[in-house]
Amino acid sequence: MLEKNILQELRKIVGPSWVRDEPEDLYCYAYDATFHENLPEVVVSPQQTAEVSGVMQVAYRHEIPVVARGMGSGLAGGSIPTQGGIALNLTRMNRILEIDRGNMIVTAQAGVVTADLQTAVAQVGLFYPPDPSSQRQSTLGGNIACNAGGPHCLKYGVTGDYVMGMEAVLADGRILRTGGKTIKNVVGYDLTGLFVGSEGTLGVITEALMRLIAPPQAIRTAMAVFPRLVEASVAVTRILEAGLVPVAMEIMDDTTIATIEAHKNMGLPLDVEAILILETDGDEDQAVREIERIAQICRENGAREVRVAEDREQGIQLMLARKSVSPSLARRRPNKLGEDITVPRQAIPEMVARVKEISRRFNLPIPIFGHIGDGNLHPNILFDRKDEQEFARVQQAAEAIFEAAIDLGGVLSGEHGVGTLKRDYIERNLGPVAVEVMRCIKASLDPKNILNPGKVLPSSN
Amino acid sequence: MLEKNILQELRKIVGPSWVRDEPEDLYCYAYDATFHENLPEVVVSPQQTAEVSGVMQVAYRHEIPVVARGMGSGLAGGSIPTQGGIALNLTRMNRILEIDRGNMIVTAQAGVVTADLQTAVAQVGLFYPPDPSSQRQSTLGGNIACNAGGPHCLKYGVTGDYVMGMEAVLADGRILRTGGKTIKNVVGYDLTGLFVGSEGTLGVITEALMRLIAPPQAIRTAMAVFPRLVEASVAVTRILEAGLVPVAMEIMDDTTIATIEAHKNMGLPLDVEAILILETDGDEDQAVREIERIAQICRENGAREVRVAEDREQGIQLMLARKSVSPSLARRRPNKLGEDITVPRQAIPEMVARVKEISRRFNLPIPIFGHIGDGNLHPNILFDRKDEQEFARVQQAAEAIFEAAIDLGGVLSGEHGVGTLKRDYIERNLGPVAVEVMRCIKASLDPKNILNPGKVLPSSN
Numbered sequence: 001m002l003e004k005n006i007l008q009e010l011r012k013i014v015g016p017s018w019v020r021d022e023p024e025d026l027y028c029y030a031y032d033a034t035f036h037e038n039l040p041e042v043v044v045s046p047q048q049t050a051e052v053s054g055v056m057q058v059a060y061r062h063e064i065p066v067v068a069r070g071m072g073s074g075l076a077g078g079s080i081p082t083q084g085g086i087a088l089n090l091t092r093m094n095r096i097l098e099i100d101r102g103n104m105i106v107t108a109q110a111g112v113v114t115a116d117l118q119t120a121v122a123q124v125g126l127f128y129p130p131d132p133s134s135q136r137q138s139t140l141g142g143n144i145a146c147n148a149g150g151p152h153c154l155k156y157g158v159t160g161d162y163v164m165g166m167e168a169v170l171a172d173g174r175i176l177r178t179g180g181k182t183i184k185n186v187v188g189y190d191l192t193g194l195f196v197g198s199e200g201t202l203g204v205i206t207e208a209l210m211r212l213i214a215p216p217q218a219i220r221t222a223m224a225v226f227p228r229l230v231e232a233s234v235a236v237t238r239i240l241e242a243g244l245v246p247v248a249m250e251i252m253d254d255t256t257i258a259t260i261e262a263h264k265n266m267g268l269p270l271d272v273e274a275i276l277i278l279e280t281d282g283d284e285d286q287a288v289r290e291i292e293r294i295a296q297i298c299r300e301n302g303a304r305e306v307r308v309a310e311d312r313e314q315g316i317q318l319m320l321a322r323k324s325v326s327p328s329l330a331r332r333r334p335n336k337l338g339e340d341i342t343v344p345r346q347a348i349p350e351m352v353a354r355v356k357e358i359s360r361r362f363n364l365p366i367p368i369f370g371h372i373g374d375g376n377l378h379p380n381i382l383f384d385r386k387d388e389q390e391f392a393r394v395q396q397a398a399e400a401i402f403e404a405a406i407d408l409g410g411v412l413s414g415e416h417g418v419g420t421l422k423r424d425y426i427e428r429n430l431g432p433v434a435v436e437v438m439r440c441i442k443a444s445l446d447p448k449n450i451l452n453p454g455k456v457l458p459s460s461n
Numbered sequence: 462m463l464e465k466n467i468l469q470e471l472r473k474i475v476g477p478s479w480v481r482d483e484p485e486d487l488y489c490y491a492y493d494a495t496f497h498e499n500l501p502e503v504v505v506s507p508q509q510t511a512e513v514s515g516v517m518q519v520a521y522r523h524e525i526p527v528v529a530r531g532m533g534s535g536l537a538g539g540s541i542p543t544q545g546g547i548a549l550n551l552t553r554m555n556r557i558l559e560i561d562r563g564n565m566i567v568t569a570q571a572g573v574v575t576a577d578l579q580t581a582v583a584q585v586g587l588f589y590p591p592d593p594s595s596q597r598q599s600t601l602g603g604n605i606a607c608n609a610g611g612p613h614c615l616k617y618g619v620t621g622d623y624v625m626g627m628e629a630v631l632a633d634g635r636i637l638r639t640g641g642k643t644i645k646n647v648v649g650y651d652l653t654g655l656f657v658g659s660e661g662t663l664g665v666i667t668e669a670l671m672r673l674i675a676p677p678q679a680i681r682t683a684m685a686v687f688p689r690l691v692e693a694s695v696a697v698t699r700i701l702e703a704g705l706v707p708v709a710m711e712i713m714d715d716t717t718i719a720t721i722e723a724h725k726n727m728g729l730p731l732d733v734e735a736i737l738i739l740e741t742d743g744d745e746d747q748a749v750r751e752i753e754r755i756a757q758i759c760r761e762n763g764a765r766e767v768r769v770a771e772d773r774e775q776g777i778q779l780m781l782a783r784k785s786v787s788p789s790l791a792r793r794r795p796n797k798l799g800e801d802i803t804v805p806r807q808a809i810p811e812m813v814a815r816v817k818e819i820s821r822r823f824n825l826p827i828p829i830f831g832h833i834g835d836g837n838l839h840p841n842i843l844f845d846r847k848d849e850q851e852f853a854r855v856q857q858a859a860e861a862i863f864e865a866a867i868d869l870g871g872v873l874s875g876e877h878g879v880g881t882l883k884r885d886y887i888e889r890n891l892g893p894v895a896v897e898v899m900r901c902i903k904a905s906l907d908p909k910n911i912l913n914p915g916k917v918l919p920s921s922n
Contacts, residue, residue, distance in 0.1 A: 100805075100807075102698055102806070102807040103805045103806050103807050104701065104702075105805075125702075146647060147647045147651075149645055153645070158645060160651075170894070170898070174894050174897075175894065176894045176895060176898060177892060177894070177895065178891075178895060180805075180870055180871075180872065181805035181870050182803040182804060182805060182835075182836055182837075182870070182871055182872050182875065183803070183806070183834075183835040183836055183837070183875075184610055184614070184619060184803045184832075184835050184836070184837050184872075184875035184876055185803060185872045185874075185875065186607060186608045186658045186872075186874050186875065186876060186877070186878050186879070187872045187873050187874050187879055187883070187887055187890055187891060188879065188887055188891055188895065188896070188899050188917060188918070189655060189658065189659055189663075189899050189902060189903075189917075190608075190621075190654050190655060190657065190658055191895060191898060191899070193651050193654035193655065193657075194650060194651060194654065194655050194902075196651065196654075197647045197650065197651055198650055202650075213704070214701065214702055214703060214704030214705075215704070216704065217704065237563055240565065240675065241565075241586075241675055242675060243674075243675030243676070243677065243678070243743075243744070244675075282704075283704070285750075286747065289746075342643040342644070342645045342646060343643060344561075344564045344566075344641075344642035344643060345563070345564055345644070346561075346563040346564050371645075373644075374643075374644040374645050375643055375644055375645070376643075376644070376645050409641055409642050409643070410641075410643055411641065411643050411645075411646045411647075411648045412648050413646075413647050413648050414643065414644075414645035414646065414647065415645055415647060416647070417647050418647070418648055418649065422648070426648055426649055429648055430638075430639075430648060430649055431638055433631070433635050433636065433637045433638070434637060434638065434639060434649065434652060435649070436635075437631070437637055437652060437906065438649050438650050438652070440905040440906060441650060441655075441902055441905060441906075443905065444901040444902060444904065444905035445898065445901060445902075456649060456650075457649070
């Protein structure tokens, strides 16, 4: 519990009703989308940057941990207040400050929900492409802090590719502004890029300038059924070599297909190793031409069947299988640990083979799906948290998956972040020098270690 | 002059013939593509990373400044050894280590010439898009250290967008490896991004992994003549709003056109404010369709004349005017100061108007050309270095251009870097907090300030 005088200082900054320390409030800010939780000592909900700065000045003076959070949809424990302190709830800072149509840039506060931002810019004929599956729930600040991806990032890039600048509050309350409305900028170090993906450990992102593009006029979808997964992987390479950049290339393996069928009975084939869902966009002509070339490449590389949607409606039907993955997994077992490993694209077949071996070794169902064009796979370990013995196997299986990814030249996370879940593994992934350099940067910007302590970097002893 | 024992240590590391301190050697490494120069105390030319590490260990122990350099084509003084010390010549480290066709990634040493890298990957059917004008001369390491751009970066992005990972030697000789062959990676801070554009002040880049793409099958070019520059700017906005992303959109203003005509007599119109050169690519069909839509948009927005090349040959002819700019400027006056300001796209007409006013005020010819789609303009101040009075006006005009760019929400540099030329202005551009944060990072990674000291960041007193 924080001392009364500190609570008093915080109330003066944000107003008495936005500083809460009753147990029922604390519980609401103790968790994210993992199965971990820990109570903060107080929940503070500022409405503007000056208030965030004030809160940080208090935290700095009294050395209180601060964990910034949006809607708590993180998948790596990054927004859980593992050391108590202040849960800094940014969801009241949800205003879209400006849509600059001419320069195609939106400026918004960190707490705006991603889907709301997308809707607002769509209303003036512009398009914000990053589409994390959590988009109806997660916030812009969280997306930036974790550098969130999504299926459409194959063609359009991840969240970080759209950040043109930001406002962030530093550990001692100073307000940092980076970047701006220029496409190119090589003046000094890329602080915008450094803060993207830093998971609240270097500063609290309060505002961002995001690049927008013109919306595609048409979208086309295809589903390709591959008896052998290795051939699906070859087809993906051939598509990219041909200069085609589909909006999305999603893969579902046999375990995933079986899990969907058990739940939804959609008539998906149960005797194949992989299904790809592919999407193109552009003007009508381009979208159609590209999906047809892609379908042809799939047929030439071992696809048993390729269905090309004739219109958007049919396309949505084909994509339904992919969208059904997460709800179907939830039906099969009470809990899941969704991994997020990324390997060089060519290593996908080997990575899938190793996950299947791990699934057998630890006797756990592990459906694999994800963004095959990026090499970003989500093996989901299914289990029952109440079975302690099983849960111990889950931890071992997760570690074995990490090891396999690293062994194949991959990384622990492609779009979810490190948080608490993967921090003990990052040195094995990045090597000691990179971790030392990161520690150095962290210590220089947050000397009292109050910004989301215990996240991203492993403890140093 | 360095002490004999230090030279001896360096000779042990790289071999006696690769440590030179005769005046004729020092003069060769004293300059870049600006009009500044300063002699190093010794030139050291390593052939591999281990040697660079050895050199840095010596420099660290004895606190000797180290300026890494490739071919010295920098435009901001970044590779000039302003404090003497070691000129670390990386041009012997010019090997392409691997072209991974399946994953579409090339790994190369820092000293490879950009055009050689492009040729090597083209030979196996791949494409490396960044195209700084210096590409036949400048090296990969320098391109990364300055985050070089080029005309084609409108569609394809700048050098930094292609760096998937790197190897760099830190101030004390430790070897840092960042990134890898995965498209997505959110494990820890983005050190790759931090080193991109850091101009040798955080470490010596020795190797890099660069992303490649499939080459476009066709390119189409058009030239649009605009009596009024403001209408050219509107046309650019309309093109982008229509969802078209040309490979390049280059602008030349009336002063530039007149300068080319005086030199080349190409028959360009002398009674217009701006000419745009536009390029599209893709498959034949896409390139043609897009250039025709672009031509139409130009006609609808005030272009007096639009010539669309019917094939690649004609396209090269149209582009010839743009390629003639630099040689033509050199004919008009003995010296030039090529600026590199970038403004939000919508501010281009106002920026051009202000440069023209500055040109009149200081009585100096300032042709303006550059990458209008990016908002990146190169006003080139023409002068004679021998005329001291004129040179004083050049400095004032350059400062006035910086002020105007900042005033319009722009930045000092879009693709050349800060070096020594702009470092005294960056605090005005970025604000004190951003500069303090950069200093903090610099001090944490280079506590003895031996890595390219006196560059990028302004002196702190």
